[in-house]
Amino acid sequence: MFARTTHRTVHFDQPFWMPDLGETVPAGDYEVDEDEELIEGISWLAYRRVATFIKLPATAENKYRMRLIAIDPEELERLMQVDRNAAAIFPSLSP
Template sequence: MTVRSRREVVTFNHPFRIKGIDRQLPAGVYEVITDEEMIESLWFAAFRRVATVIKVPAEGSGNLMMQDISISPADLSDAQRTDASPSDS
């Protein structure tokens, strides 16, 4: 089975939350890794997403250690959309 990983850098301008992570994360730059596996039975190259992980500072590490947390791509999109929307100041 062929698996490929796609790396992406996302930036949050405000502290944010993502469903599945029990704490608020600080604004900043985050690496997101998406693993996809090839669907072998097709006559053309196609991939299916099997995992999405965001690297976040480990709790209590003072940003010295990173932790990989599995997230839903839809939840990531929701967090990015919320971050981009104007605040109610």
């Protein structure tokens, strides 16, 4: 089975709540990794996403440890949409 990982950076203008962690994460840039595996048995190359992770930086609150947290891709998109909507409604709060 062939697999690949794609990397991207997402930006949040506002702090956001991560329900699975039960904590608020500060605004900023975050690296997101998406693991995909090749779908075999078809006549063209296609990949299926099997995992999505967001990297949270080391902070004093988490005892200076970087964390790689699994996140549902739909939840990540929802969090990003909430952040975009807040920036559109309250532009003075955005940097």
